[in-house]
Amino acid sequence: MRYSGLQVIKQALTGHKGWKPAWRDPEPKPNYDIIIIGGGGHGLATAYYLAKEFGQKRIAVLEKGWIGGGNVGRNTTIIRSNYLLDGNEPFYEFSLKLWEGLEQDFNYNAMISQRGILNLIHSDAQRDAFIRRGNAMLLNGADAEMLTTEQIKARYPYLNTEDARFPIKGGLAQHRGGTVRHDAVAWGYARGADKLGVDIIQNCEVTGFRQENGRCVGVETSRGYIGAGKIGCAVAGSSSRLMSKVDMRLPMESHVLQAFVSEGLKPVMPGVVTFGAGHFYCSQSDKGGLVFGGDLDGYNSYAQRGNLPVVEDVCEGGMAIFPAFGRARLLRMWGGIMDMSMDGSPIIDRTPIDGLYFNGGWCYGGFKATPASGFCFAHLLARDEPHPTATAYRFNRFETGHMIDEKGMGNQPNLH
Amino acid sequence: MIIEHPLLGPRDSSEFTYMGDAKLIDRPDPEAETAARDFYEYGYLRDNPAGWHDELWFHEQGDRSWLVVTRNTLTHEISKVELARDVARARGRSK
Numbered sequence: 001m002r003y004s005g006l007q008v009i010k011q012a013l014t015g016h017k018g019w020k021p022a023w024r025d026p027e028p029k030p031n032y033d034i035i036i037i038g039g040g041g042h043g044l045a046t047a048y049y050l051a052k053e054f055g056q057k058r059i060a061v062l063e064k065g066w067i068g069g070g071n072v073g074r075n076t077t078i079i080r081s082n083y084l085l086d087g088n089e090p091f092y093e094f095s096l097k098l099w100e101g102l103e104q105d106f107n108y109n110a111m112i113s114q115r116g117i118l119n120l121i122h123s124d125a126q127r128d129a130f131i132r133r134g135n136a137m138l139l140n141g142a143d144a145e146m147l148t149t150e151q152i153k154a155r156y157p158y159l160n161t162e163d164a165r166f167p168i169k170g171g172l173a174q175h176r177g178g179t180v181r182h183d184a185v186a187w188g189y190a191r192g193a194d195k196l197g198v199d200i201i202q203n204c205e206v207t208g209f210r211q212e213n214g215r216c217v218g219v220e221t222s223r224g225y226i227g228a229g230k231i232g233c234a235v236a237g238s239s240s241r242l243m244s245k246v247d248m249r250l251p252m253e254s255h256v257l258q259a260f261v262s263e264g265l266k267p268v269m270p271g272v273v274t275f276g277a278g279h280f281y282c283s284q285s286d287k288g289g290l291v292f293g294g295d296l297d298g299y300n301s302y303a304q305r306g307n308l309p310v311v312e313d314v315c316e317g318g319m320a321i322f323p324a325f326g327r328a329r330l331l332r333m334w335g336g337i338m339d340m341s342m343d344g345s346p347i348i349d350r351t352p353i354d355g356l357y358f359n360g361g362w363c364y365g366g367f368k369a370t371p372a373s374g375f376c377f378a379h380l381l382a383r384d385e386p387h388p389t390a391t392a393y394r395f396n397r398f399e400t401g402h403m404i405d406e407k408g409m410g411n412q413p414n415l416h
Numbered sequence: 417m418i419i420e421h422p423l424l425g426p427r428d429s430s431e432f433t434y435m436g437d438a439k440l441i442d443r444p445d446p447e448a449e450t451a452a453r454d455f456y457e458y459g460y461l462r463d464n465p466a467g468w469h470d471e472l473w474f475h476e477q478g479d480r481s482w483l484v485v486t487r488n489t490l491t492h493e494i495s496k497v498e499l500a501r502d503v504a505r506a507r508g509r510s511k
Contacts, residue, residue: 240466250461
């Protein structure tokens with residue numbers, strides 16, 4: 001069934017009895033051409049684009065729990081393409097362009113809202129850095145605008161630009177950035193992929209890989225063995241766990257990142273704002289809750305829950321830039337597990353094992369990357385060569401010295 | 417998290433800076449034939465286990481000692497804390 005306004009009216013008049021489940025719940029077949037491990041945003045997007053853009057058939061997505069239960073449901077829903085480096089910016093701009101047409105493409109309301117993102121500037125050095133970044137964005141076809149304090153005041157009148165400790169000197173705005181209803185991204189891709197014949201198999205945990213003559217030929221799962229021509233892993237957060245089954249050590253650590261949402265308020269935040277003197281960023285959901293986050297907890301974790309010192313640190317950052325928000329009560333907080341890579345950038349590449357492909361290392365940039373990650377991974381799986389915007393995301397870049405280190409932090413994953 | 421410091425007793429983890437896998441104590445031999453590969457693996461590849469993990473914590477806001485903390489990455493439970501110098505000496509490092 002194609003979703004449309006007309007369909008909503010038709011269903012309303014017939015008691016909403018005609019709605020069907022958005023995707024099937026198929027039994028796994030004995031083998032597939034392509035298996036994607038991980039039914040999150042990236043895995044489902046990969047399957048969707050494999051079927052839609054690359055004409056692949058007989059595809060399955062294997063998910064150990066329920067689809068969209070991992071990081072695509074555990075983020076702060078922000079989309080943007082305000083990166084600096086050549087290895088990253090074309091990819092993230094490609095992603096933002098895919099976001100812009102996504103709802104029509106997969107016929108699902110993902111509530112994509114290009115309400116803009118604003119990076120605040122608090123010092124002259126920071127202004128220089130942001131001008132450079134803005135120029136890099138423009139060179140790669142993205143939009144970027146340096147805003148004066150007056151322009152910022154017009155949009156956010158309650159910001160204290162004259163604060164003695166953190167004066168606001170301006171900001172770098174990307175007006176095409178914004179927010180998306182995160183769960184709907186997983187659901188939309190799942191529904192779109194399912195319509196194109198992809199089997200989405202939930203409660204199916206991969207427990208091992210079967211290899212023959214150096215080639216990966218299938219996966220052992222909690223629902224039995226499934227053969228495959230090609231296998232793609234898209235399980236960011238648990239990448240090291242999965243790849244350890246083929247004795248691969250990855251250039252990453254898994255870390256927990258917390259995020260928070262306040263009680264619902266009347267509209268107060270028209271867009272996304274990042275604090276430039278501490279790690280804090282905030283937007284307001286359509287339900288009214290302030291959605292915000294900050295630093296990693298900073299130590300290896302697979303626990304999907306964080307600890308209190310970072311809660312305090314994030315709230316301190318929030319109070320420093322938005323003191324009024326201190327009156328709002330915290331409603332919920334959650335933790336997601338990030339593949340923190342050694343340079344803060346992701347990997348979309350073949351593995352040393354034939355037939356086995358890898359997508360991971362998204363650090364905390366994974367959500368905004370979802371469409372391009374899926375598209376580029378599908379490109380790699382279907383054609384065995386990287387998509388033009390993802391040529392830098394190779395495993396061997398750490399060995400050859402071609403790191404894509406946006407923050408210049410070196411091989412210390414918890415600092416990216 | 418509370419870390420039982422061997423010298424100072426229970427200390428809040430926020431006093432510490434985290435460095436990662438305690439295998440970083442075992443620096444490869446720069447004279448070895450395979451040194452380039454060894455240092456790449458040492459610098460960039462990690463086991464990153466889900467479960468028990470020996471890791472380096474630096475008591476930056478305290479006595480500035482390095483600790484090897486055995487911690488479960490699934491539960492954040494800590495089972496053992498040693499001074500990193502003791503661990504390194506036990507492995508025959510720096511007399």
